[in-house]
Amino acid sequence: MNEEVQFILEATEEGMGAAIAHLEKEFIKIRAGKASxxxxxxxxxxxxxxxxxxxxxxxxxxxxxxxxxxxxxxxxxxxxxxxxxxxxxxxxxxxxxxxxxxxxVPPLTEERRKQLVKQAKAEAEHAKVGVRSARQDANKEIKGLDISEDLQKNAELDVQELTDTYTQKIDDFLHAKEAEIMKV
Structure with missing residues (x-):
């Protein structure tokens, strides 16, 4: 594979990883009933x-x-x-x-738990926006490269694959956090 394309993919994966790291930090701040x-x-x-x-x-x-x-x-x-x-x-x-x-730290009421789940979903959506933004930047850079059409299509498919993987990770984190928050 072209070195420039490889570099773009690595940078994209790094950007998507940063979105997940930020999400993890935000999820730590959302309390799930246990003092921390x-x-x-x-x-x-x-x-x-x-x-x-x-x-x-x-x-x-x-x-x-x-x-x-x-x-x-x-x-x-x-x-x-x-x-x-x-x-x-x-x-x-x-x-x-x-x-x-x-x-x-007071125990969470049902209403407060639902608010925290909403907050967690909003943070997960912000992370997904970060992942999609990294995808968009990568695709723009790939289109700007002087490479064959096939190589360009393959690179875009690789970027989409990365996007799907990181979006799935975000969904998994969200489901785990939801379960943690709703557990009485």
Whole structure:
């Protein structure tokens, strides 16, 4: 196979892989009833005048499946962290005991589970858009190459095959996440 075509296919596969990696990160943020430090990954705290991720100013642990504990490295940060968690609009009610912040993760209601499934489906659709965009870019590059028509058609078929494979992976991830969310 032509080296240029091979390069385009590898770049396309890399782009599609990035869409899947992004989807996995987004799925980690969608909670499925079990407490996880990743639930607080989007929380930013004002720390010496700059916005800093919560994980860089504290230890975040899960003592059990329903509790997240946040132990700041500086006690003076307790109030700031508590405010930041509330302002992050994650649906948590942090409790400050003077030493650390404790967050009880409430069990999910049926309605909330359905909202989370919708959110997961939206993220999966974004990933599919990323895959299709990579396909479109690859096909455009292939059309721009100075190669035979047969080689061009074969390359486009290879790109479509990659697209189908990655779309199937996204669907598989979505079904697994849906099952995880809906499991009571």
């Amino acid at each position: 430090p990743a639930m607080l990954s989007s929380v930013m705290v004002e720390y010496y005048g700059s916005q800093t991720p919560l994980s860089q100013v504290s230890n975040i642990n899960t003592p059990d499946g329903r509790t997240i504990s946040v132990q700041p490295w500086e006690k003076s940060m307790l109030q700031e962290i508590e405010t930041s968690i509330m302002n992050a609009n994650l649906g948590f009610n942090p409790m400050n005991n003077g030493e650390m912040i404790i967050i009880n």
